[in-house]
Amino acid sequence: MLQQEYLYVLIFILGGSAMVLVAMLASWALRPSKPSKAKLTPYECGELPAQADSYFQFNIRYYLFALLFVVFDVEVVFFIPLVKVFNSIPVVAFIEITFFTVVLAFGLVYAWKKGALEWE
Amino acid sequence: MAHALMFYLFAALAIAASLAVILHRNIFKSATFLAGMLFCLAALFVLLDAEFIAVVQVLIYIGAITILIVFAIMLTTKINDEHKEQFNSQKFLAPILALGLLGLILTIVVKIQWTTAEISPVPSDILGLIGTALLSDFIFPFDVVSILLLVALIGATYIAKQEDRKPLVTEVDETGEHGDGKVKHALHAEEVEH
Numbered sequence: 001m002l003q004q005e006y007l008y009v010l011i012f013i014l015g016g017s018a019m020v021l022v023a024m025l026a027s028w029a030l031r032p033s034k035p036s037k038a039k040l041t042p043y044e045c046g047e048l049p050a051q052a053d054s055y056f057q058f059n060i061r062y063y064l065f066a067l068l069f070v071v072f073d074v075e076v077v078f079f080i081p082l083v084k085v086f087n088s089i090p091v092v093a094f095i096e097i098t099f100f101t102v103v104l105a106f107g108l109v110y111a112w113k114k115g116a117l118e119w120e
Numbered sequence: 121m122a123h124a125l126m127f128y129l130f131a132a133l134a135i136a137a138s139l140a141v142i143l144h145r146n147i148f149k150s151a152t153f154l155a156g157m158l159f160c161l162a163a164l165f166v167l168l169d170a171e172f173i174a175v176v177q178v179l180i181y182i183g184a185i186t187i188l189i190v191f192a193i194m195l196t197t198k199i200n201d202e203h204k205e206q207f208n209s210q211k212f213l214a215p216i217l218a219l220g221l222l223g224l225i226l227t228i229v230v231k232i233q234w235t236t237a238e239i240s241p242v243p244s245d246i247l248g249l250i251g252t253a254l255l256s257d258f259i260f261p262f263d264v265v266s267i268l269l270l271v272a273l274i275g276a277t278y279i280a281k282q283e284d285r286k287p288l289v290t291e292v293d294e295t296g297e298h299g300d301g302k303v304k305h306a307l308h309a310e311e312v313e314h
Contacts, residue, residue, distance in 0.1 A: 006166050059195075060280060062194075062195070063188075063191050064276060067188070067276040069184065069187070070180075070184040070187075071269050071272055071273050073180060074180065074269060075269065077176050077179055077180060078265065080172075080175075080247065081248070081250040081251030081254055082254060084245075084248045084251045085248050088248075088252075089252070089255055092259075093251075093255055096259065099266065100263075100266045103266040104269055104270060107270045107273030107274055108273070110273070111273065111274075115281070116277045116280060116281060
């Protein structure tokens with residue numbers, strides 16, 4: 001049965017959640033409760049925080065990097081089944097993987113050439 | 121028994137997470153709930169023995185799409201305001217339409233005579249089957265996918281570089297430091313490009 005192997009995933013999820021919960025509960029039970037205004041300010045090394053609101057507009061360049069990541073993420077997903085059968089049909093698989101990579105590498109070169117990877 | 125229990129658990133979690141996505145006032149937390157909902161879907165895929173789809177679900181939808189959504193939220197100014205109105209003028213019409221659609225679907229579900237097909241068990245080497253299919257029958261679509269991804273890549277680069285060239289007018293407006301001259305300049309630049 002396939003799903004029994006996923007019992008480990010479930011155990012990991014439960015274990016991970018339990019660790020966080022136990023740590024939070026233990027510190028909640030052990031710590032003294034003395035709230036003050038200074039404790040509510042966001043932590044910034046040494047100084048008072050530069051701005052009160054931690055939410056600000058990010059540079060649009062981050063989005064381009066995210067898009068690049070998504071494209072190559074999809075590429076990897078297509079490669080997983082190919083790698084599985086690589087030993088049985090090596091020539092076709094090799095040609096296909098090379099073609100796929102070269103086409104996407106062309107896109108990466110385009111982005112590079114256009115200066116999309118430059119960080120001013 | 122345990123199988124059915126897990127199914128109902130993850131189905132209920134998925135529904136709860138989806139409701140949280142549309143009802144939560146903080147759009148960033150909505151995105152987080154969306155990731156949780158997609159994870160529940162992945163679990164449902166595992167329960168259906170569709171292992172590869174589950175992996176793709178986690179890798180693409182949680183690892184990439186949710187990240188894109190979070191980036192889009194962080195790139196937008198003042199979208200994370202919790203005091204924003206959550207409903208617009210269509211809040212009365214939309215539920216009626218949705219209920220009508222639900223009624224239609226339920227009618228179909230009730231009226232159709234569902235028969236259980238004799239399905240042979242899922243082959244254990246499903247990943248190998250997908251790989252063989254990609255390299256034989258679907259070799260052309262597979263190549264087209266690479267072109268499609270290339271188009272997406274180039275398009276994204278082009279749009280992002282375009283954003284760089286002309287400053288956003290609203291942004292200049294909001295800071296108020298540059299005055300009207302800069303706004304006019306930006307508009308002018310746009311006209312020249314068209």
